[in-house]
Every structure is written in structure tokens, then in C-alpha cells.
Amino acid sequence: MSGSKTTSHDLCVALKLAHPADEFVTVFEVRDATGSVHGSRADAVVMSMHASRGFELTGFEFKCARGDWLAELKNPHKADRIARYCDRWCVLAASGVVKDGELPVGWGLWELGAGGAIRRRVVPATRDPEPLTRAFLASFMRARARFDSDELAALASHHRREFERQQRVRDEAAEGDPVLRRERETLRRGLRKLEEIRQATGIDLADHTPSKRWIERMRLAESPRLEHALKLLRDVFADDELRGRVAIALGQEDRAAGDAGGA
Numbered sequence: 001m002s003g004s005k006t007t008s009h010d011l012c013v014a015l016k017l018a019h020p021a022d023e024f025v026t027v028f029e030v031r032d033a034t035g036s037v038h039g040s041r042a043d044a045v046v047m048s049m050h051a052s053r054g055f056e057l058t059g060f061e062f063k064c065a066r067g068d069w070l071a072e073l074k075n076p077h078k079a080d081r082i083a084r085y086c087d088r089w090c091v092l093a094a095s096g097v098v099k100d101g102e103l104p105v106g107w108g109l110w111e112l113g114a115g116g117a118i119r120r121r122v123v124p125a126t127r128d129p130e131p132l133t134r135a136f137l138a139s140f141m142r143a144r145a146r147f148d149s150d151e152l153a154a155l156a157s158h159h160r161r162e163f164e165r166q167q168r169v170r171d172e173a174a175e176g177d178p179v180l181r182r183e184r185e186t187l188r189r190g191l192r193k194l195e196e197i198r199q200a201t202g203i204d205l206a207d208h209t210p211s212k213r214w215i216e217r218m219r220l221a222e223s224p225r226l227e228h229a230l231k232l233l234r235d236v237f238a239d240d241e242l243r244g245r246v247a248i249a250l251g252q253e254d255r256a257a258g259d260a261g262g263a
Contacts, residue, residue, distance in 0.1 A: 005064070005094075006064050006094035006095075006112055007064060008043070008062050008064060010112060010116070011043075011062045011064070011092050011094075011112060012028055012044070012062075013116070014092075014112050014116050014117075014118050015044055015046070015060065015092060015118075017116070018118050019046050022049075023048070023049055023050060024046050024047065024048055024049060025046070025047045025049060025144065026044060026045075026046050027044065027045050027046075027047075027140060027143045027144045027147055028043065028044050028143065028147055029041060029042075029043065029044075029143055029146075030042045030044070030045045030059075030082065030139055030140055030143045031082075031139045031143075032081045032082050032135070032136055032139065033133075033135035033136060033138070033139050034135065034138045034139045034142055039081065040078050040079065040081035040082050041082070042059045042060060042061065042079075042082045042083075042086075043060055043061055043062040043092075044059070044060040044062070044092070045057060045058070045059050045060070045082070045086070045140065045143075046058045046060070054087070056087040056088065057085060057086045057087050057088075057129065058086060058087060058088040058089070058090060058124070059079075059082055059083055059085075059086040059088070059089050059090070060089075060090050060091070060092045060110075061079060061089075061090070061091050061092070062092050062093070063091055063092070063093040063094070063097050063098065064093070064094050064097070065094075065097065066096075066097050068097075069091075069093065069097050069098055069102075073102065073104075076104045076107075082136070083127070084127075084129065084130045085129050085130055085132055085133075085136055086127060086129055087126060087127055087129055088108060088124040088125070088126060088127060089106065089107050089108065089124055089127065090107065090108035090109065090110055090124050091103065091107060091108070091109050091110070092110045092111075092112065092118075093109065093110070093111055093112070094111070094112055095111050095112065095113055095114075097111075098111075103122060105125075106124065106125035106127065107122070107124060107125075108120070108122050108123055108124025108125075109121045109122035
């Protein structure tokens with residue numbers, strides 16, 4: 001992230017990565033109660049899922065700009081509407097936003113450094129939280145449900161982009177592979193021949209599977225055996241009329257062979 005301004009999205013991603021899903025529940029934009037238009041809001045609340053950590057709740061305020069932090073310092077007690085339910089309260093800020101000695105008593109400070117790494121500069125004090133109200137619990141669960149749907153949409157978008165990227169890689173690799181190029185050219189030639197057959201005969205072999213008998217007849221028509229058989233019939237067994245018909249057939253074959261050779 002060096003050379004670019006830290007955004008709230010950067011802080012969200014870093015916080016989520018710092019709290020694995022099998023150990024923590026991380027929820028963003030949690031209000032103190034549902035339906036509270038003017039109520040306080042924590043940018044994030046993280047809950048530990050292990051008894052060894054006491055199922056702790058840690059609230060976070062995100063600060064990306066110095067001016068935003070200075071405005072927060074004018075009324076830090078507004079955070080208490082949610083901080084009172086948390087075991088710890090922290091500021092997660094871009095590097096340099098919070099100066100030494102500016103933190104309210106008991107608050108912790110995490111900073112997002114270069115490369116997205118979080119540096120825990122000030123450890124927050126352990127608070128004596130109030131029991132969770134149903135209003136706050138409802139708000140927490142609503143925020144969690146909203147995050148789940150957003151996360152699923154982001155995951156689907158990620159998989160779509162990854163599929164498109166892999167498809168581009170495959171296409172580019174195929175363009176550079178001589179074997180695949182030859183196979184594609186063979187396929188194109190075959191399709192052109194099928195189209196020529198369709199135009200010449202009206203038979204669409206793309207939609208028609210020739211019978212074995214039909215194939216054998218085609219092979220016979222293309223083989224020297226047919227010419228030999230016709231000449232034998234003409235010279236040995238035929239009368240004048242049959243000889244004439246054989247001569248016509250042989251002449252048509254000769255012309256067809258000549259046309260094919262000229263093409």
C-alpha cells in the first residue's frame with residue numbers, strides 16, 4: 001500500500017486477515033441498537049470464539065485521516081455507547097494518524113503499515129463490560145448477516161474474475177502451442193470439407209451418420225476395383241448396348257478424375 005492513501009476497505013481487510021474465521025467472528029459497522037438512526041456505531045467488533053480467551057469482545061474505531069482522528073478526540077465519550085459492552089477498545093489507524101500521547105485512557109492503538117501488516121503499538125486496557133442488551137445483540141447479529149451476504153457476493157465476484165483470468169491464460173497458451181495450432185487447423189479443414197460435401201450433394205454430414213453400406217459404396221466408387229470390373233464386363237460379357245453404357249460410365253469417371261486433378 002506504499003505510495004497510496006489508506007482506505008477504510010484496507011483497514012477492514014487487514015482486520016479480517018488478523019482474525020482467522022475459525023477463531024474469531026469479525027463484524028463491521030455495528031450500532032448500539034437496531035433502528036437507532038442517530039446512535040453510536042463501532043466500525044468493527046471482533047468476538048473470540050474460544051473459552052481460553054474468555055469470549056472477549058473488542059471494538060474498533062477506524063481512522064484513515066488525521067482530521068478525522070482530531071474530530072474524534074473532541075468527543076471521545078460517544079464511543080462508550082458501544083465500548084461499554086466490549087472487553088477492549090482500540091483505534092485501527094493508518095500509519096501516522098495518531099500521535100504519541102493522544103489516546104484516551106485505556107484505548108489501544110493498532111496501525112496499518114506497509115504491505116498491509118498491522119502493528120500493535122498500544123495494548124488496550126481490559127475493561128469491565130456491561131452485560132449485553134438484546135438491542136445490542138440484535139444489532140450485532142444484523143451486522144453479521146449483512147456482512148455474510150456482502151462476503152458471498154465478493155466471493156462470487158472473485159471466483160468469476162479468477163475463472164476469466166484462467167481462461168485467458170489457457171487461450172494464450174493455446175495460441176503459442178504448435179500442437180494445438182495444428183489440431184485447430186485440421187479441425188477447420190475438416191469443417192470446410194463437410195461444407196463442400198453439403199453444398200455438392202445436399203447431405204449434411206454434421207447432422208447425418210452414414211450407414212456402413214453407404215460408406216462401402218463410396219469406397220467402391222473411389223477404388224480401382226470398380227474400373228476393372230466395368231472393363232471386364234465390357235470386354236467379356238457385354239453386348240453392344242452394355243458396352244456403350246460401360247463406355248459412358250468410364251468416360252464420366254475419367255472426366256471426374258480429370259476435374260479433380262485440375263482442381
